[in-house]
Each structure stands twice: as C-alpha cells, then as structure tokens.
Amino acid sequence: xxxxxxxxxxxxxxxxxxxxxxxxxxxxxxxxxxxxxxxxxxxxxxxxxxxxxxxxxxxxxxxxxxxxxxxxxxxxxxxxxxxxxxxxxxxxxxxxxxxxxxxxxxxxxxxxxxxxxxxxxxxxxxxxxxxxxxxxxxxxxxxxxxxxxxxxxxxxxxxxxxxxxxxxxxxxxxxxxxxxxxxxxxxxxxxxxxxxxxxxxxxxxxxxxxxxx
Numbered sequence: 001x002x003x004x005x006x007x008x009x010x011x012x013x014x015x016x017x018x019x020x021x022x023x024x025x026x027x028x029x030x031x032x033x034x035x036x037x038x039x040x041x042x043x044x045x046x047x048x049x050x051x052x053x054x055x056x057x058x059x060x061x062x063x064x065x066x067x068x069x070x071x072x073x074x075x076x077x078x079x080x081x082x083x084x085x086x087x088x089x090x091x092x093x094x095x096x097x098x099x100x101x102x103x104x105x106x107x108x109x110x111x112x113x114x115x116x117x118x119x120x121x122x123x124x125x126x127x128x129x130x131x132x133x134x135x136x137x138x139x140x141x142x143x144x145x146x147x148x149x150x151x152x153x154x155x156x157x158x159x160x161x162x163x164x165x166x167x168x169x170x171x172x173x174x175x176x177x178x179x180x181x182x183x184x185x186x187x188x189x190x191x192x193x194x195x196x197x198x199x200x201x202x203x204x205x206x207x208x209x210x211x212x213x
Contacts, residue, residue, distance in 0.1 A: 014117050014169075015046070015047060015050065015109075015116075015117065015165065015168040015169065016109045016110060016113060016114065016117050018040065018047055018168075019047070019051070019105060019106050019109045020106040020109065020110060021039070022036055022039060022102055022105075022106070023099075023102040023103050023105065023106035024106075025039060026097075026099045026102050027099070028099055029096065029098075029099065030096050030097050030098040030099045030100075030101070030102060031096070031097055031102065032093065032094055032095065032096050032097070033088065033092055033093050033094070033095050033096075033097065034088075034093035034094065036048075036097065037085075037086060037088070037093070044085065044086055045075055045078070045079050045086055045167065046164045046165070046166075046167035046168040047164075047168060048071075048075055048086060049072055049075055049076065049140065049160060049163075049164045050160075050161060050164035050165065050168065051105065052068040052071060052072050052075075053068075053072065053157050053160040053161050053164060054105070054108065054113075054157075054161065055068065056068060056147055056153045056154070056156075056157040056160075057153075057154060057157045057158065057161065069144050069145075069147055069148040071088070071092065072140070072144045072147075072160070073141060073144050073145075074088065075088075076137045076138075076140040076141045076144065077137070077141065079133060079134065079136075079137035079140070080134050080137040080138055080141070081134075082134065116161075116165050116174075117169075119174075120165055120166070120169040120171040120173075120174050121169065121171060122169065122170040122171060123170075123171055123172060123173055124171070124172025124173055124175075124176070125170050125172060126172060127166075127172030127175050127176060128166060128167055128170045128171070128172050128175055129170075132172075132175075133167065136163055136166075136167065136175055136178075136179065139159075139163065139178070139179045139182045139183075140160060140163055140164075142182055142186060143156040143159045143160050143163075143178075143181075143182045143185070143186075144156070144160065146185060146186060146189060147160070149189075152189070155181065155185045156181075156182065156185055158178075158181055159178045159179075159181035159182040159185065160178065161178070162174050162175070162177045162178030162181060163175055163178030163179065163182075164178075166178060
C-alpha cells in the first residue's frame with residue numbers, strides 16, 4: 001500500500017487549517033519544533049515564518065523580535081539558496097512548544113487572520129515560485145533586519161506576514177504587497193537616518209562657526 005506524501009503541497013488546505021491542525025494534533029505536552037516541521041507540507045517555510053512573525057505585530061514590542069529574528073533569517077536564508085524543506089539545528093528542533101501556546105496560536109489565526117484567508121487566493125503564481133520565491137526570501141531577510149531594531153517591529157512584521165501568506169496561498173498579489181511594504185519601510189528608515197546625519201552635521205558645522213566667530 002502506498003504511503004501518503006506528508007510533504008505534498010496541499011494547496012487546497014488553508015493556512016489557518018494548517019495552524020489549527022497543529023493544535024489539534026498536539027498531546028498534553030505539546031509538540032517539538034521537529035514534530036511541527038514534520039506535520040507541515042511543502043509550505044512549511046511560509047507557515048513557520050508566519051508563526052514567528054505574528055507575535056511581532058504588537059507595536060513597540062522589545063525583546064521578542066530580537067529573539068525570533070534569528071530563526072526567521074535562518075529560514076529565509078535557506079529559501080534564498082533553494083532548499084525545499086527547512087533545516088534547523090537539533091537544539092531548536094528538540095525544543096517543545098506547549099499545548100497552551102499552540103491553542104492560543106490557533107485561536108489567534110481563526111479569530112484575527114480570517115480576513116487574510118478570505119482575501120488571498122492562488123493568483124499571479126509566477127511571483128511565488130522558482131526565482132521569484134528566492135527574491136521574496138531576500139526581501140524577507142531585509143524586513144527581518146529592520147524588525148530587530150528597537151521600537152520598529154510592527155511594519156516589517158506586517159510585510160513578513162503578507163509575504164508568508166502569499167507564499168502559503170500561492171498569492172502573488174500578497175507577495176507583491178509585502179515586498180512593497182518592505183521597500184517603503186526600508187526607504188523611510190534610510191530617509192530618517194539620512195536626515196539625522198545631515199542634521200547632526202549641520203549642527204556641528206554651526207557650532208564650529210559660532211565658536212570660531
């Protein structure tokens with residue numbers, strides 16, 4: 001008898017169904033990260049990044065983005081080099097996620113992310129596969145590098161969530177939205193940094209002129 005392919009890309013199953021399914025499959029002691037990866041299909045990169053990005057949507061959060069940023073960078077980096085399934089260090093794979101946390105995550109997905117699912121659907125798939133998926137991974141890395149900055153986690157987390165949902169649902173429009181948010185956010189940060197640098201230089205020059213006069 002042929003065994004089912006556990007990593008088949010079951011695109012007919014929603015990402016909310018995937019997350020809720022994890023909570024339903026968990027025993028009283030929860031699941032290890034390795035067990036979670038084993039239960040996901042080929043969309044595991046997108047689902048894992050989404051799970052990591054959701055807590056960072058809280059405005060002005062400090063501490064959590066700096067922690068989850070590392071595994072997001074690791075996952076996005078593997079997408080960038082073309083891996084089909086995520087690899088994580090054994091120490092991370094053996095870490096256990098509690099049943100209570102999985103239940104809260106599933107409840108959040110069902111109650112707060114249903115509109116993502118309603119609006120997203122397979123379209124413009126050329127932006128979610130092959131070379132485009134690797135390009136998306138590069139933008140995920142860019143967004144994550146800004147997510148770890150103090151007090152700047154919400155906007156890049158929105159970008160990550162949009163791109164992750166886009167990859168999960170094979171929705172190129174969501175992916176494009178996440179890329180646009182990333183470009184706009186990085187541009188805004190660079191503009192602010194440039195303004196501070198020019199402002200500081202102007203202030204120093206003015207001080208020197210006053211002192212010299």
